[in-house]
Amino acid sequence: MQTVQKNSVVTISYKIQEIDGELLEESQEGFPYLHGGYENIFPKAEALIEGKTVGTKIEVDLAPADAYGERDLNLVRVESLSELSIPGLKLGDMLEEDDEETGETIIWRVIAMKEDQVMLDHNHPLAGLGIRFSGEILGIRSATAAEIEHGHVHDEHDSHGN
Ligand SMILES: [Zn+2]
Structure with a gap:
C-alpha cells in the first residue's frame, strides 16, 4: 500500500478549529499538497502524515508559533x-x-x-491563535518532476491552478 513519502502529492480533508472548538475553516473534499518540507502545510501536521496510508486520520493541537504565527x-x-x-x-x-x-x-x-x-x-487574521488541525488522508500519488522543481502541486494539465 502506498505511503506518504517526500515528494508525494497528498490529498487531505481538513478542519481547522480553535482549541476550544469554534470551527474556522473546513474542506471535506480536501486539497492536494506537495509533501516533504515545502511549507505547504503546518510542519507538525506534515510530520504526522509522513509514512501514513490513505484513510489515516490525524489530529494535532498547534501553538500559535506552529500555526499562523504570533501576532507581531x-x-x-x-x-x-x-x-x-x-x-x-x-x-x-x-x-x-x-x-x-x-x-x-x-x-x-x-x-x-x-x-x-x-x-x-498586516498579521494573518488567525495569528496569535492556538488551533486544532484535524483531517483524513484521501489520496496519495507521486509528484511530477515539474511539481518537485516548483515546490507545489499542479493541476492535471501540469499548470498553475491559482
Ligand atoms: Zn509550479
Whole structure:
C-alpha cells in the first residue's frame, strides 16, 4: 500500500478549529499538497502524515508559533483617515499595497477606527491563535518532476491552478 513519502502529492480533508472548538475553516473534499518540507502545510501536521496510508486520520493541537504565527506588533500601523482618503472605509476592510521592493501585494486589514485614525494590521487574521488541525488522508500519488522543481502541486494539465 502506498505511503506518504517526500515528494508525494497528498490529498487531505481538513478542519481547522480553535482549541476550544469554534470551527474556522473546513474542506471535506480536501486539497492536494506537495509533501516533504515545502511549507505547504503546518510542519507538525506534515510530520504526522509522513509514512501514513490513505484513510489515516490525524489530529494535532498547534501553538500559535506552529500555526499562523504570533501576532507581531511591528505589523500594525496607524494612519490618518483623511490622508488615506478611501471613501466608505470600514472595520474589517482589506487594503492592498504593492511592495515596491518585491513587487508582492501586501494586505492590510482595518482592525480599529477612531475619529481620524485607522489601525491597519498586516498579521494573518488567525495569528496569535492556538488551533486544532484535524483531517483524513484521501489520496496519495507521486509528484511530477515539474511539481518537485516548483515546490507545489499542479493541476492535471501540469499548470498553475491559482
Ligand atoms: Zn509550479
